[in-house]
Amino acid sequence: MREEEAKKKMPMASESDQENESVGLRVGPLAWKWPPVYPYDDELFLLPDAEPPIINPLAAATGESVEDTDEDRIKREEKSRVAVGEFWKTEPDTKEFLSDASVNNLRNHLAFYLKEGDDVLEFGAGEDSYFPKGLKLGSHVGVAYTADKMKLNPSITELITADLNDVEEERGVRSEDVKGLGQGRFDKIVMTNTVDFLTRPREVFRTAWFLLKPGGTMIVPFSSRDAYKPAFEKVQTKMWRTMNDDQHMWVAGSFFQFSAGDGWEGLKGFDISPPKPNNFIQEKLDKTTSMYVVQATKASLSSTIDPNDPTSFFSSSLWLTPVMESRDKMLIAPRLGRAWEKANEEGRKHIEGNTEVLVKIYESLVKMDSFAFPFNLQAQLATDLMSDMDFDGNDLQITNLRMGLGLSPPNDSFWGPVGKLTGAMVPEDKVSLLAHIVPRFGKNGEEGERRLQDFVSGLEPTCSALRRKCGGMDEGDVQLAATELLAAEVMRVGRGGGKEEFARFVTAMSKEDVEGVLERRKGYKREAEEEMKKMVKEREEERKRAEEEREKMMKQMEEARENRTMRFNPETGAFEEVEGSEGE
Numbered sequence: 233m234r235e236e237e238a239k240k241k242m243p244m245a246s247e248s249d250q251e252n253e254s255v256g257l258r259v260g261p262l263a264w265k266w267p268p269v270y271p272y273d274d275e276l277f278l279l280p281d282a283e284p285p286i287i288n289p290l291a292a293a294t295g296e297s298v299e300d301t302d303e304d305r306i307k308r309e310e311k312s313r314v315a316v317g318e319f320w321k322t323e324p325d326t327k328e329f330l331s332d333a334s335v336n337n338l339r340n341h342l343a344f345y346l347k348e349g350d351d352v353l354e355f356g357a358g359e360d361s362y363f364p365k366g367l368k369l370g371s372h373v374g375v376a377y378t379a380d381k382m383k384l385n386p387s388i389t390e391l392i393t394a395d396l397n398d399v400e401e402e403r404g405v406r407s408e409d410v411k412g413l414g415q416g417r418f419d420k421i422v423m424t425n426t427v428d429f430l431t432r433p434r435e436v437f438r439t440a441w442f443l444l445k446p447g448g449t450m451i452v453p454f455s456s457r458d459a460y461k462p463a464f465e466k467v468q469t470k471m472w473r474t475m476n477d478d479q480h481m482w483v484a485g486s487f488f489q490f491s492a493g494d495g496w497e498g499l500k501g502f503d504i505s506p507p508k509p510n511n512f513i514q515e516k517l518d519k520t521t522s523m524y525v526v527q528a529t530k531a532s533l534s535s536t537i538d539p540n541d542p543t544s545f546f547s548s549s550l551w552l553t554p555v556m557e558s559r560d561k562m563l564i565a566p567r568l569g570r571a572w573e574k575a576n577e578e579g580r581k582h583i584e585g586n587t588e589v590l591v592k593i594y595e596s597l598v599k600m601d602s603f604a605f606p607f608n609l610q611a612q613l614a615t616d617l618m619s620d621m622d623f624d625g626n627d628l629q630i631t632n633l634r635m636g637l638g639l640s641p642p643n644d645s646f647w648g649p650v651g652k653l654t655g656a657m658v659p660e661d662k663v664s665l666l667a668h669i670v671p672r673f674g675k676n677g678e679e680g681e682r683r684l685q686d687f688v689s690g691l692e693p694t695c696s697a698l699r700r701k702c703g704g705m706d707e708g709d710v711q712l713a714a715t716e717l718l719a720a721e722v723m724r725v726g727r728g729g730g731k732e733e734f735a736r737f738v739t740a741m742s743k744e745d746v747e748g749v750l751e752r753r754k755g756y757k758r759e760a761e762e763e764m765k766k767m768v769k770e771r772e773e774e775r776k777r778a779e780e781e782r783e784k785m786m787k788q789m790e791e792a793r794e795n796r797t798m799r800f801n802p803e804t805g806a807f808e809e810v811e812g813s814e815g816e
Contacts, residue, residue, distance in 0.1 A: 249500075254344035256337075256525075259481065259501030262781055268559035270434070270490045276471040277431040281312035283470060316397075319467050320377035329460035333506035334521040338362045338453055341504050341525055342422065345449060350419040353443060355396060355436065356426025359384035362453075363422075373418075375410060396426070399435035402554035404442060411439075418443050421450045427484055428454060428472035429464075437491035438552055446532040450496075452484055456505075456522035477522060484526040493558050495551030496528040537584065543569030549587045555594045563611035564590070571619045579621065586618050589625035593617060596634050605637070609663050616667030628674035636666045646688050653691045654715060656707040661715075664753075668719040686731050687723045694718060694738060702743050713749050 245260030275283075284305070330338075343364035346352065350369050354361055357374030358381040374388040375396070382391040394407035404411070421440045430436055440450045456477050465473065471483065481501045488496045505522040537545040547565040550556065556564075572583050597610045617623045617633075634640040635647040642648045650669075654662065672684055694714040702710070722734050 245500075253500065254341050254502065254504075256341070256502040256504040257500060258503045259485070261498050261500060264482075264485055264489070264499055266486060266489050266558070268562070269557040271486070272471070277433075277469045279312050279316060279431065279469060280466060280473075281315050282308045284308070316467055317377075321380075323378075323381070323464075329463065329521070330455065330523075331506065331521045334455070334504075334523045335362060337504040337506060338424070338523055338525075339364055341453070341502065342451065343367070345451060345527075346420055346422075351417060353413065353418045353421045353440075354388075355421065355423040355440070356429070357382050357385065357388060357391070361385060361387055361422065362424060363387055370419075373413065396436050397429075397431045399432045401432075402435065404435050404439035410443075413443055415442055416445045416448075419445055419448050421448070422453075423450070424453045425455055425460075427452055427487070428468050428480075431469060433487045434491045437487045441492040441495055441530055441552065444530040446530055449527055449529045450488075451525060451527040453504075453523060453525045454480065454484065455524075459521045477524065481524055481526060484524075488526070488528045490558065492530075492551045493561065494547060495531050495533075497531045499526070499528040501526045537572065537580075539573075541569075542572045545569075545584075546572075546587070550590070553587070553590060555591050555598060559607060560594060560597075560611065563608055564614055567611055567615040568618065571615050575619065579619065582621055583618055586624070589618065589623070590614060592625040592630050593633070596630065596637060596639055599639055600637060605659065609659060612660075613663045613667055616664070617670060620667065620671040622675045623671035626674045629670050632673045633666070633670045636670060646684065649688055650691065653695065654711050657711050657715075658708060661708070661712050661753075665715050665719070668715070668723065672723055683723050686734075687718050690718055690722060690731060690734065691715070693735075697738050698746055701741065702746050705746075709750055712753060713746050716749055716753050 244263035245257045246262075249260035249262075250257050339362050342362060346363060346367060346369070348368050351371045351373075352363075352369050353373045353375065355375050357376045361372070361374075363369075363372075369387070369389075371389050372387045373390045373392065374382040374385060375392045375394050376382050377393065377395055379391055379393050382388055392407070392409045392413075394405065394410050396405055398406045400406050421444055423436075423440075427433060437450070444450060457472065457475070457480065461468075472480065475483065481503075485499055485501060488499055502525040503522075504525060506520045508520065531548070531551075533551070534545040534548045543566045546568040547561070550561040550565060553561065568583060568587075572580050575583060593614045594610075597605075597614065600610065623629060631640070632647070635642050636650075642651055654665065657665070669684075669687070672680055674680075676683075691714060694717060695710055698710050698713055699705070717738065718734075721737065722731070
């Protein structure tokens with residue numbers, strides 16, 4: 233049984249991963265795997281008082297209410313909030329529930345990473361930070377719900393009271409005092425035995441990333457699930473109460489991933505639990521607390537664009553972008569990189585300075601049905617809008633984007649008729665049309681408004697003219713050619729001379745001219761599809777490379793076990809050569 237337990241706890245980390253690390257490394261940077269979107273429902277972060285009641289299946293027959301209304305939910309959440317506030321005012325001391333051996337291991341782990349002169353921020357601070365004795369820090373800022381316990385901590389040089397669960401959705405902790413600490417101030421952020429109480433962990437981890445210096449490390453130690461149960465169970469999230477310790481390590485790692493993505497580097501998981509007793513009776517009497525740590529380092533943000541790799545700049549600029557999932561950022565960063573490569577100097581500056589507008593675009597796109605409007609098309613629309621010199625995300629543009637996407641009722645003056653007259657176009661072409669139209673709103677005053685109206689009023693007669701000119705042409709192609717011509721010659725200020733000149737231009741076109749317009753448009757589409765295939769291929773090759781590296785690492789560890797030339801010592805947390813193995 234002990235051998236099975238030891239095998240289960242074999243580290244997923246190579247010898248090179250363990251170099252220059254503290255003991256107990258169990259999960260190396262290559263071992264983590266994540267889904268493309270945040271995988272947790274809000275219900276997993278509910279505290280006991282906020283959880284919905286279990287409905288009696290016979291309730292309807294007994295006359296008991298079977299409905300859990302929004303009003304009921306709001307009352308429960310308010311009750312929970314009040315209860316949590318009262319709890320933290322009189323909280324028990326976690327030290328009472330941690331064994332001396334566990335505290336010693338935690339102190340040794342922190343001693344390995346905290347350095348003299350470090351500026352340290354501690355989330356969830358109390359009367360003991362478990363920092364190494366005698367360590368002289370540059371500063372030690374404590375943040376907790378109340379100040380009483382922090383005042384007993386001699387290491388803390390500045391204290392802030394804040395509710396870490398009071399957040400701005402997808403952005404960070406709401407507290408102005410916390411935000412006021414300043415971007416990039418701290419060398420280390422430590423959050424011991426606090427992650428299990430966080431109802432909005434992504435926002436807390438985003439705040440940590442913001443406050444860390446590039447190259448700074450966030451260290452998140454936590455105890456086993458039942459370490460201080462039932463004393464703290466009232467304020468632990470459902471996720472923490474129902475999952476086991478192995479799951480907790482992966483969950484804690486996921487909070488790094490889904491807060492700032494690749495903005496965190498070197499994600500590692502440690503098992504620093506003291507060794508268990510050697511016999512059954514001692515094990516039953518043992519009060520040793522298991523202890524774990526997950527930590528990662530803040531990556532450096534690209535401040536300038538490398539002309540040979542513009543995608544890296546856009547990837548890093550999206551690390552903290554709210555609303556967008558990791559999948560969306562992965563899809564759009566290479567597209568922005570390619571758009572930047574193709575743009576002139578003015579266009580490049582516009583794309584570089586326009587990334588904040590992505591939030592406004594995706595606040596609409598996230599509401600779209602992914603089957604009707606696939607994620608790759610969403611990314612392409614966002615890129616096309618970002619690349620247009622007229623697009624700045626003004627209110628009129630966003631309002632019309634929502635109407636064009638069908639998220640708001642279409643107005644009768646523009647989107648209603650446009651929708652009816654472009655119904656045969658394929659989704660990819662409709663995306664292109666949206667990218668042509670939306671940036672024109674709220675721009676160029678009365679002249680811009682007139683040209684938008686010329687577009688919609690000219691759509692039906694242009695389609696009719698092209699049908700006559702190109703008998704038998706597919707209706708989707710007719711509509712595509714008409715919208716391309718109108719968008720290029722009528723809608724843009726500074727192009728063309730008005731409706732009459734455009735009508736003469738269309739009349740003079742031959743069938744071959746119209747087919748040339750379609751061929752050019754479809755050529756752009758084919759080029760985009762080829763680029764997409766290339767991007768997908770490169771991403772798949774990178775995934776396979778990482779997987780092969782991981783498999784190679786695991787195979788090497790397995791061979792070392794089988795050959796008994798190396799073994800993992802759980803007490804030191806390192807691979808060691810088996811005595812007498814040389815020459816065998």
